[in-house]
Structure formats: structure tokens, C-alpha cells
Amino acid sequence: MCGIVGYLGSRQASPILLDGLSKLEYRGYDSAGVCVMSDGVLKVAKAKGRLANLFGMIDGGKAITGTYGIGHTRWATHGAPSDINSHPHIADAGRIAVVHNGIIENYIKLKEELILKGKHFHSETDTEVVANLIEYYYDRFQDFPRAVRRAVAQLEGSYALGILCQDLPGTMIAVKKESPLIFGFGEGENFIASDVPAILKYTRKVVYLNDGDTVIFTKDSVRFYDAFNDPVERVPEMIDWDISAAEKCGYDHFMIKEIHEQPKAVKGTISPRIRDGRVVLDDVNLTREYLENLKKIYIVACGSSYYVGCLGKYILEKACRIPVEPILASEFRYAEPVMGKDTLVLIISQSGETADTKAALEEAKRHGARTLAIVNVVGSAIAKEADDVIYTWAGPEIAVATTKAFSTQLSVIYLITLHIAEMIGTIKEEEYQAIICELLKLDQKISLCLTPEITAKIRYYAEQYFKVHDAFFIGRNVDCGICMEGSLKLKEIAYIHSEAYAAGELKHGPISLIEEGTLVVAVATVDSLFEKTMSNVKEVRARGAEVLGITTENFETEIKKTIPSVVSVPKTHPMLQPSLTIVPLQLFAYHVSLLRDCDVDKPRNLAKSVTVE
Ligand code: M6R
Numbered sequence: 001m002c003g004i005v006g007y008l009g010s011r012q013a014s015p016i017l018l019d020g021l022s023k024l025e026y027r028g029y030d031s032a033g034v035c036v037m038s039d040g041v042l043k044v045a046k047a048k049g050r051l052a053n054l055f056g057m058i059d060g061g062k063a064i065t066g067t068y069g070i071g072h073t074r075w076a077t078h079g080a081p082s083d084i085n086s087h088p089h090i091a092d093a094g095r096i097a098v099v100h101n102g103i104i105e106n107y108i109k110l111k112e113e114l115i116l117k118g119k120h121f122h123s124e125t126d127t128e129v130v131a132n133l134i135e136y137y138y139d140r141f142q143d144f145p146r147a148v149r150r151a152v153a154q155l156e157g158s159y160a161l162g163i164l165c166q167d168l169p170g171t172m173i174a175v176k177k178e179s180p181l182i183f184g185f186g187e188g189e190n191f192i193a194s195d196v197p198a199i200l201k202y203t204r205k206v207v208y209l210n211d212g213d214t215v216i217f218t219k220d221s222v223r224f225y226d227a228f229n230d231p232v233e234r235v236p237e238m239i240d241w242d243i244s245a246a247e248k249c250g251y252d253h254f255m256i257k258e259i260h261e262q263p264k265a266v267k268g269t270i271s272p273r274i275r276d277g278r279v280v281l282d283d284v285n286l287t288r289e290y291l292e293n294l295k296k297i298y299i300v301a302c303g304s305s306y307y308v309g310c311l312g313k314y315i316l317e318k319a320c321r322i323p324v325e326p327i328l329a330s331e332f333r334y335a336e337p338v339m340g341k342d343t344l345v346l347i348i349s350q351s352g353e354t355a356d357t358k359a360a361l362e363e364a365k366r367h368g369a370r371t372l373a374i375v376n377v378v379g380s381a382i383a384k385e386a387d388d389v390i391y392t393w394a395g396p397e398i399a400v401a402t403t404k405a406f407s408t409q410l411s412v413i414y415l416i417t418l419h420i421a422e423m424i425g426t427i428k429e430e431e432y433q434a435i436i437c438e439l440l441k442l443d444q445k446i447s448l449c450l451t452p453e454i455t456a457k458i459r460y461y462a463e464q465y466f467k468v469h470d471a472f473f474i475g476r477n478v479d480c481g482i483c484m485e486g487s488l489k490l491k492e493i494a495y496i497h498s499e500a501y502a503a504g505e506l507k508h509g510p511i512s513l514i515e516e517g518t519l520v521v522a523v524a525t526v527d528s529l530f531e532k533t534m535s536n537v538k539e540v541r542a543r544g545a546e547v548l549g550i551t552t553e554n555f556e557t558e559i560k561k562t563i564p565s566v567v568s569v570p571k572t573h574p575m576l577q578p579s580l581t582i583v584p585l586q587l588f589a590y591h592v593s594l595l596r597d598c599d600v601d602k603p604r605n606l607a608k609s610v611t612v613e
Contacts, residue, residue: 001027001028001075001077001101001607001609001610001611001612002027002028002072002073002074002075002087002100002101002102002194002607002611003021003024003025003026003027003028003072003073003101003193003194003195003198004024004070004071004072004087004099004100004101004160004161004162004181004192004193004194005017005020005021005024005070005071005072005162005191005192005193005194005198005199006068006069006070006071006099006162006172006174006191006192006193007020007068007069007189007190007191008067008068008170008171008172008189008190008191008217008218008219009067009068009186009188009189009190009219010067010188010189010219011067011189012061012062012065012066012067013034013036013061013064013066013067013068013069014034014036014045014058014061014062014063014064014066014069015060015061015062016061016202017034017036017061017069017070017071018034018051018054018055018058018060018061018071019201020071020191020193020198020199021034021051021054021071021072021073021198022051023195023197023198023200023246024073024193024194024195024197024198025050025051025073025602026254026398026399026400026601026602026607026608027073027075027101027194027195027607027608027609028073028074028075028076028607029049029050029051029073029074029075029602029607030048030049030074030075030076030081031046031047031048031049031073031074031076031081031082031083031085031086031087032046032047032050032051032053032054032071032072032073032074032086033045033046033047033054033071033072033074033086033087033088033099034046034054034058034061034064034069034070034071034072034088035069035070035071035088035090035097035099035164036064036065036066036068036069037066037067037068037069037164037166037169038064038065038066039065039066040166040169041094041166042090042094042095042097042164042166043064043066044088044090044097045057045058045063045064046072046083046086046087046088047083047086048081048082048083048086049081050602051073067219068164068170068172068219069164070088070097070098070099070162070163070164070172071088071099072086072087072088072099072100072101074086074087075607077103077126077612078103078107078124078125078126078127079123079124079125080124084122084123085123085124085125087099087100087125087127089123089125089127089128089130089131090131091119091128091131091132091134091135092119092120092121092132092135093135093139094166095135095138095165095166095167096131096132096134096135096138096147096163096164096165096166097131097163097164097166098127098130098131098134098161098162098163098164099127099161099162100126100127100130100159100160100161101159101160101179101180101181101194101611102157102158102159102160102177102178102179102611103126103157103158103159103611103612104126104127104129104130104155104156104157104159105156105157106154106155106156106157107126107129107130107157110129110133110154110155111129111132114129114132114133114136117136119132119135119136126157130151130155130159130161133151133154133155134147134148134151134163135147136151137150137151138165138167142167144165144167144168144171144173145173145214145216147165148163148173148175148214149214149229152175152177152214155177157178158177158178158179158355158611159175159176159177159178159179160174160175160176160177160179160180160181160194161173161174161175161176162174162192163175170218170219171216171217171218172190172192172216172217172218173214173215173216173217174192174209174214174215174217175213175214175215176209176210176211176212176213177211177212178211178358178381178611179194179353179611180194180195180208180353180377180380180381180609181193181194181209181213182194182195182196182199182206182207182208182209182379183206183207183209183215183217183222183224183234184199184202184203184205184206185203185205185206185207185222185236186202186203188219188220189202189219190217190218190219190222191203192215195377195396196239196246196396197243197246197396197398200239200243200246201243204238204239204240205236205237205238205239206236206237206239207224207234207235207236207237208237208378208379209224209234210226210227210234210384211227211381212226212227212228213225213226213227213232213234214229237379241395241396245395245396246396246398253399253590253600253601254397254398254399254601255399255401255403255493255586255590255600255601256590256600258397258398258399258403258404259403259404259450259583259586259587259590260450261394261395261404262403262404262407262446262450262583263443263444263446263447263450264443265392265393265394265395265404265407265408266404266407266408266411266442266443266446266579267442267443268393268394268395268408269392269393269394269408269411269412269415270411270414270415270439270440270442270443271440273415274436274439274440277433277436278422278436279415279418279419279422279436281390281415281416281419283388283389283390283391284372284388284390284419285387285388286344286370286372286388286419286420286423288423288424290370291420291423291424292423292424293342294322294342294343294344294420294424295322295323295342295343296322296323296324296325296338296339296342296343296344297316297322297323297324297325297343297344297345297346298324298325298326298327298332298337298339298343298344298345298346298364298369299312299313299324299325299326299327299345299346299348300326300327300328300329300332300345300346300347300348300357300360300361300364301326301328301329301347301348301349301354301357302328302329302330302349302354302356302357302610303402303488303610304350304402304405304406304485304488305348305349305350305354305357305402305405305406305409306326306328306329306348307406307481307484307485307488308348308374308406308409308410308413309326309327309346309348310326310480310481310484311410311413311478311481311482311578312324312326312346312413312417313325313326313481314477314478314481315413315414315417315478315575316413316416316417316420318575319417319418319420319421319426319427319575320417320420320421320424320426320427321426322420322424328356329347329354329356329357329359329360330356330613332360332363332364333356333359333360333363337367339364339367339368339369340367340368340369341368341369341370343364343367343369343370344369344370344371344372345360345361345364345369345370345371345372346372346373346374346416347360347361347364347371347372347373347374347375347382347386348373348374348375348409349373349374349375349376349380349382350375350376350377350392350394350397350402350405350406350409351376351377351380351608351609351610352373352375352376352377352380352381352382352383353377353380353381353382353609353611354382354609354610354611355610355611355612355613356610356613357382358381358382358385359613361373361382361385361386362385365385365387370387370388371385371386371387371388372386372387372388372389372390372416373385373386373388373389373390374389374390374392374409374412374413375389375390375391375392376391376392376393376394376397376405376408376409378391390412390415390416392405392408392409392411392412393408394407394408397608398601398608399600399601400492400493400601400602400603400606400607400608401489401492401493401589401600401601401603403586406485406582407446407579407582410578410579411439411442411579414435414439414575414576417575418432418435418436434573435573435575435576438572438573438576439573439576441572442572442576442579445570445572445579445580446579446580446583448569448570449569449570449580449583449584450583450587454567454569454584454587455587457567458567458584458587458588458591459587459591461548461565461567461588462588462591462592462594462595463591463595464546464565465519465546465548465592466494466591466592466595466596468496468517468518468519468546469496469497470496470497470498470499470513470518470519471487471490471496471497471498471499471518471519471520471521472487472498472499472500472501472506472510472513472514472518472519472520472521472540472545473486473487473498473499473500473501473520473521473522473523473585474500474501474502474503474506474520474521474522474523474533474536474537474540475500475502475503475522475523475524475525475533476502476503476504476524476526476529476532476533477526477529478525478526478574478577478578478581479503479523479524479525479526479529479533479578479581480500480501480502480503481578482523482578482581482582482585483500483501483521483523484500485582485585486500486521486523486582486585486586486588486589487499487500487521488500489585489586489588489589490585490588490589490592492589492603492606493589493590493593493598493600493603494589494592494593494596494598495596495598495603495604496592496596503522503532503533503536504532504536506536506539506540507536507539511539511540511543514540514543514544514545515543515544516544517544517545517546518540518544518545518546519545519546519547519548520537520540520545520546520547520548521547521548521549521550521585521588522536522537522540522547522548522549522550522563523549523550523551523581523585524537524549524550524551524555524559525550525551525552525555525569525577525581526574526577527574530551530555530558534559534562537549537562537563538562541562541563546565547562547563547565548563548565548566548567548588549562549563549565549566549567550566550567550568550569550581550584550585551566551567551568551569552568552569552570552571552577552580553568553569553570553571554571555568556568567584569581569583569584
């Protein structure tokens with residue numbers, strides 16, 4: 001949440017900062033701002049709302065001269081979205097400017113102390129406290145790095161900070177603790193950013209900073225210090241993906257681009273990990289002995305990643321015969337779950353920086369459980385902290401509503417399932433081979449869910465139903481997990497009240513909400529449960545619901561006897577079917593969102609990575 005960027009070089013800084021912010025807007029879009037050292041003073045421009053407002057205000061950056069500065073895009077935590085609460089924040093005497101991603105937990109106490117020392121505050125933010133604290137120490141020591149060190153030592157919470165001092169031209173300091181921050185090396189210029197896309201146009205050579213790191217840099221030099229303030233070497237990595245991965249490339253929105261990238265992404269996750277017809281997980285160290293003694297698997301995550309966990313329960317338990325419990329990270333961390341050495345905790349996170357998920361990981365480690373993270377963002381905190389990590393390799397996902405990250409997380413669940421089941425001997429060779437064969441074709445079958453015919457059909461149904469006030473998604477077994485994700489997509493980007501239920505649960509309460517015209521999306525792909533779900537469909541139709549059915553091709557004729565509105569997807573092995581079933585639901589949410597004139601990629605009140613509790 002919140003994106004920060006910093007540039008220090010010889011070019012005009014503001015357009016570079018705005019360009020970087022445009023790649024970080026997914027992290028928050030309540031306001032945006034830049035601060036550039038211009039003619040010897042820290043010049044600030046900031047505006048509530050989308051980056052476009054700031055862009056217009058400073059003529060795309062041309063209006064502010066100066067060759068170094070910091071920028072910020074905000075997801076409001078302390079204080080409403082407003083011009084005054086926008087970053088960068090300038091300290092009382094105007095000597096220090098700060099951009100911040102994270103939360104300062106002890107800011108009230110620090111603020112009170114600073115007020116007693118004569119500092120004045122203008123915003124409601126925790127960040128303004130950081131700026132004033134640094135300035136307070138700067139006033140005492142007249143030493144910018146020392147002032148930063150002293151101030152940071154007093155901060156409790158999480159922070160990635162970009163800091164400028166008016167009295168020390170040509171120098172920037174950045175600090176990282178529990179919020180992501182990278183340093184980018186250029187030729188005669190250097191960068192900081194919350195994420196790679198912000199600076200990828202200018203450099204591929206980056207360092208993922210460690211917690212506690214401080215960087216002091218000019219355009220030609222850089223010094224890294226660790227948490228103990230000792231000078232350290234940080235070895236740069238070369239980014240090997242292209243900037244086009246983080247651009248729309250002709251699509252109207254990132255979400256639809258990312259939906260269409262799913263075949264490629266899923267293939268990229270699966271095929272390097274299948275060799276000679278067997279799953280090979282080089283990345284993990286789960287020995288046969290450990291797996292044979294495994295008593296329980298928790299799958300811990302938030303949002304869509306949690307729904308992957310709900311699907312994982314059905315998939316892993318069926319194949320591996322080990323109890324699996326999906327649990328929301330925000331609950332797990334405080335629930336005192338029973339776990340120890342014989343517990344495997346799967347942590348799923350696209351961003352690798354979700355606050356609750358990270359805390360849950362730490363809790364699991366504290367109890368001696370083995371942790372295996374499924375993460376998309378390379379070098380992220382969760383990836384670094386888990387005992388093992390399997391990267392989903394989905395490439396950057398920009399739309400707030402996840403699609404390709406969800407699909408690749410699910411693909412990793414299949415791989416882990418086959419790996420464990422084979423190791424402990426709970427799967428027959430014939431079944432194993434049947435799944436591998438379908439896994440290798442999964443990308444092609446996902447492509448068949450994205451044909452112009454299917455898209456047109458879904459668009460048609462979106463036009464029929466986009467005005468509904470309420471929607472219910474019902475299904476059984478893995479279809480229930482897919483309903484949860486489909487329902488979240490719809491509420492998240494189309495602002496329609498939507499709930500997902502196990503189809504058999506309807507008559508235990510929720511059916512009282514069904515009335516004339518209520519939309520029910522019924523997902524029925526599990527062979528053995530098809531008729532059961534159809535009974536539930538008949539029950540809601542009898543009470544006036546409009547039903548949209550999602551099924552597999554083999555059931556199309558059958559389902560149409562009950563429901564006229566149907567989308568069918570190709571059939572695959574039952575374990576892998578959710579990867580196909582989800583696609584029409586993603587497309588449905590996308591088209592409904594467009595028809596309701598919502599901001600598809602940046603839905604209200606949300607941000608891509610949720611680094612607050
Ligand atoms: O980065 P994470 O996977 O940890 O994020 C978890 C959720 O915040 C995320 O899946 C969220 O629910 C998505 N926006 C849903 O589309």
C-alpha cells in the first residue's frame with residue numbers, strides 16, 4: 001500500500017517521478033505527490049485523487065525543474081484522502097522532505113513530544129511525524145545521515161522511506177523496514193522504488209533491500225548500511241522481464257490483459273516443473289520422511305489467495321489423505337492454532353507483502369511448523385522469510401483484482417499435491433500420469449475459455465444482469481471454492497453485493513434472500529454432484545431467481561433443460577477443472593464492471609498489496 005519512487009541524476013526529475021508513479025498507482029490511488037529540489041528549495045506538488053490530477057497540475061512534470069526528487073502515490077491510512085494529507089511531507093522548518101510507505105505505530109507519542117519541542121503539524125498523517133523527527137535531530141546534529149539514523153531508531157512499525165534534506169544537495173537517503181523497497185543502479189543516475197516496474201524503463205540492475213537497510217546515495221555513488229548501521233555490500237540482480245509485462249499493450253485494461261495472459265502464465269508455472277513426466281520441485285525441501293510424518297497442512301492467506309487455499313483443501317486432501325485446513329491469515333495469527341514440527345503451513349501471497357499473511361508466517365515459524373510460501377513477487381518479504389518458496393512466475397500483475405496470479409497459485413497447488421501424493425504413495429501411477437497429461441495441456445484449455453465466442457456470450461449475459469443489486473454464487477466441492485472467487489471478483493470491481501455459498505447450505509438460511517430477479521450464478525462441473533447442484537438451482541428458480549449456469553461441455557445439453565443462460569467450458573481432469581471454470585467468472589465480473597462504469601483496474605477503496613493489518 002502506497003508507492004514511493006526516487007530519482008537522482010542529471011535529467012529533469014519530475015517527469016521521471018510521474019512516470020514511475022504511474023507504474024505504482026496500483027499500490028494506492030487516493031492522492032499523489034512529488035517533491036523536487038528546485039533552485040535550492042524543496043518544491044512540492046501534490047493532489048488528491050488519481051495521478052492524472054497531479055499530472056495536469058504540473059504539466060506532466062515540466063513545470064518543476066530540478067534533477068532529483070521523490071514521489072508518492074497514497075492509499076490513505078492516517079487521515080482522509082486530501083491534499084494536505086498527501087505525501088511528500090515537509091518538516092516544519094522546510095528542511096526535510098519524506099515519502100513513506102507503511103505505518104508508524106508510535107506516531108502519536110512522537111508527535112506529542114515534537115509538539116512540546118516546538119514543531120508544528122499540518123496533516124493527520126504519521127509520515128509528517130517522521131519528517132519532523134528527522135528535522136529535529138538535523139537541527140541538533142547538522143548531520144543528515146546521523147539525523148535519519150537517530151530518528152529511525154525511534155520509529156515503531158513498518159516503513160519504506162525516501163528522504164531529502166534541503167541543506168545537502170545531491171544526496172538522498174532511503175530506509176526500509178517491513179515495507180518493500182528496491183534500489184536501482186543507473187549510469188550517472190540512481191533510483192529507489194517500491195516495485196520494479198517504476199524504474200524498469202531506466203535500469204534492470206536492482207537491489208532488493210533487506211529489512212533494516214539504509215541507503216545513502218548521490219547520482220554517482222551509493223553506500224548500503226545494514227540494520228546495525230554497518231556498511232554492507234548488496235549484490236545487484238538483473239531483472240530479466242520486459243517493461244511490456246507491466247503495460248497494457250493495446251488492451252483497454254490491465255485486468256483483461258492479465259485474464260488473457262493466463263494460458264502463458266500457467267504454462268510458465270507448470271512446464272519448467274515437469275520433467276520426464278514427473279513433478280520436480282527443485283525449490284522445496286520436503287523429504288519423504290518429513291511428509292510421511294506430516295499430521296496436518298494449514299493453508300494461510302487472504303482474499304483470493306485464501307480461496308486458492310479453499311480449493312487446495314479439496315485437492316490436497318483427496319489426493320494425499322492428509323487433513324488440510326484453509327484459514328484466513330488475519331484469523332490464523334491470533335487463533336493459537338495447534339501446530340508443531342509435524343505441521344506444514346502453506347502461505348499463499350501474490351505480493352509477498354500482505355501484512356496479515358506475513359504475520360501468520362512468523363507465527364507458524366515461532367511454533368516450529370515448516371513453512372512453504374507460494375509467492376509471485378520475487379524478493380518479497382514472505383518469499384525471503386519462508387523455509388521454502390515456490391514462485392508462481394506469473395509476471396507483474398497490475399490490476400487490483402487478481403486473475404493470473406490466482407491461476408498460477410492454483411497451478412502450484414496441483415504441483416505440490418502431485419509431489420506429496422507421489423512421495424507418500426497415496427496416488428496410483430495411472431492417475432498420476434492422467435493428471436500430468438492434462439496439466440501439460442492446461443494452458444491450451446484455458447485458451448479455449450477465452451475465445452471470441454465465449455467472450456461474446458459472457459458479454460451478452462453481463463448486459464442481461466449488470467443492473468442486479470444482489471448476486472449469489474452457488475456450487476459444491478471445488479465449484480464452491482470457485483464461487484467464492486467469482487463472487488469476490490464481482491463485488492470487488494462491479495460493486496454488486498454478492499455472496500458465495502455451498503449449494504447445499506442455501507436452504508439453511510440464505511434462500512430467504514432469494515426473490516424475483518435475484519441473480520444466482522450456479523457452478524456445476526463436478527460429475528458426481530451435478531444433479532445435487534441442479535436440485536438447488538430448481539429451488540432458487542422456483543423462488544424467482546435468474547440463474548446463470550457455468551458448467552462443462554458434457555453437461556451443456558442437460559443443464560439447458562433447467563437453465564436457459566449457460567456458459568460451458570472444456571472438460572479436463574476433475575482436479576484441474578477449477579482452472580477452467582474460473583475464467584468465465586473473471587470475464588463476467590470484468591464486463592459487468594465496464595457496463596456499470598466502474599474503474600476496473602482501480603476499484604474504489606482498494607489497493608493491490610495490503611500492508612496494513
Ligand atoms: O498479495 P496477496 O495475494 O497476499 O493479496 C491477498 C488479497 O489481498 C488479494 O488476493 C485480494 O483479495 C485481491 N485483490 C482479489 O482480487
